[in-house]
Amino acid sequence: MSDVSVETGTYEAKMGDYFALLKPRVMSLVIFTALVGMLVAPVPVHPFVGFVAILCIAVGAGASGALNMWWDADIDAKMKRTVGRPIPSGRVxxxxxxxxxxxxxxFSVVLLALATNFFAAGLLAFTIFFYAVIYSMWLKRSTPQNIVIGGAAGAFPPMVGWAVATGGASIESVLMFALIFMWTPPHFWSLALFVKTDYGDAGVPMLNVTHGTRSTRNHILVYTFLLAxxxxxxxxxxIGGPIYLATAVVMNAWFLKGAYKVWKRDDADAEADKFKAERAVFKTSLYYLFAHFVxxxxxxxxxxTGAGGVA
Known part of the structure; x- marks a missing residue:
């Protein structure tokens, strides 16, 4: 069956097109970090309540993605990386x-409030607002610090998960937030170095566009040092322990080594090997966050299970 209406010549959106609006890749990271935040909390959560809570957090993340795609449709149409998204491609x-x-x-905020507590629901509502309004509508197009400040949106999920269990916040949940918050700039700036024409063509004031690649390389190294x-x-x-500490030491040494390699290079070096080091740091950053939360x-x-950890 054709996806184009014979009568109108318009495309008929499929369920997959609507699902793509929710940014499933981003949603998977949100679900995972929120789940970890909930499971490592000192207060146990009933499995059914936990399932509903994670579902609400996932739906809230998807809502943020849909609102972001709605607002950014004009610049998405100008970037190779995003031109195939549902709105610029005409599917939605x-x-x-x-x-x-x-x-x-x-739906996600109200259901989370009914299933868990108002603090967790309020934090989820603020996360959606921060990503859709503060980041997408304001920061992204107005300042090269868009990723630095806007990174808070992606850092809230483990705090929400922790709040589901405890009804509040703590040093543990704040540090989980800080881990993702400090990780976000070097993660995205390493990506920006090898997709620089995309952001420039769309008029997004990414750091490499407004201040050049040397400044971006400096910032990647500094933020990676601050992250450690x-x-x-x-x-x-x-919530820490010997396994986490060993993982953190190894992963931060690996990340710092990659950031240092990126810092030493210039544009000629990067273009000569097709941004091999920059791509490697971006890939490392994905393993980095996953390893810490695992x-x-x-x-x-x-x-x-009483088998170990810090009391």
Whole structure:
């Protein structure tokens, strides 16, 4: 069956097109970090309540993605990396994306409040607002620090997960937030170095566009250095332990080594080998975050089973 209406010549959106609006890749990271935040908390959560909570957080993340795609449709159409998204490709209409984003936002926040507590629901609502309004509508197009400040949106999920269990915040949840917050700039700036024409063509004031690649390389190294003590420090809290500390030391050494390689290079070096070091740091950053949260989860399981961890 054709996806194009014979009568109108318009494309008929499929379920997959609407699902793509929710940014499933980003959603998977949100689900994972929120789940870890909830499971490592000192207060146990009933499995059914936990399932509903993670579902709400996932839907809230998807709502943020839909609202972001609605607002950014014009610049998405100018970038090779995003031109195939549902709105610029014509598969979903902007009004549909806006309606889906608003509906899912309300649904996720209200259901989370009813299933868990108002603090967790309020934090989820603020996360959606921060990503859709503060980051997408304001920071992204107005300042090269868009990724630095806007990174808070992606850092809130483990705090929400922790709040589901405890009804509040703590040094542990704040440090999980800080880990993702400090990780975000070097993660995205390393990507920006090898997709620089995309951001420039779209008029997005990414650091490499406004201040040049040398400044971007400097910032990547500085933020990677600042990230290390945050990541390692988390290991000395109640949710840390020897497995997490070993993971943090190894991963931060690996990340710093890659950032140093990127810092030493110039544009000629990067273009000569097709941004090999920059691509490697971006790839490392993905392993980096996953490894830290897996280690936290392992420590949590060991504590629950009485097999180890920090008391």
């Amino acid at each position: 209409q902007p009004g549909e994306a806006l309606g889906i984003g608003l509906a899912l936002s309300g 003590p945050v990541a390692i420090g988390l290991g000395f809290t109640s 280690a936290l989860l392992v420590e949590g399981i060991l504590r629950t």
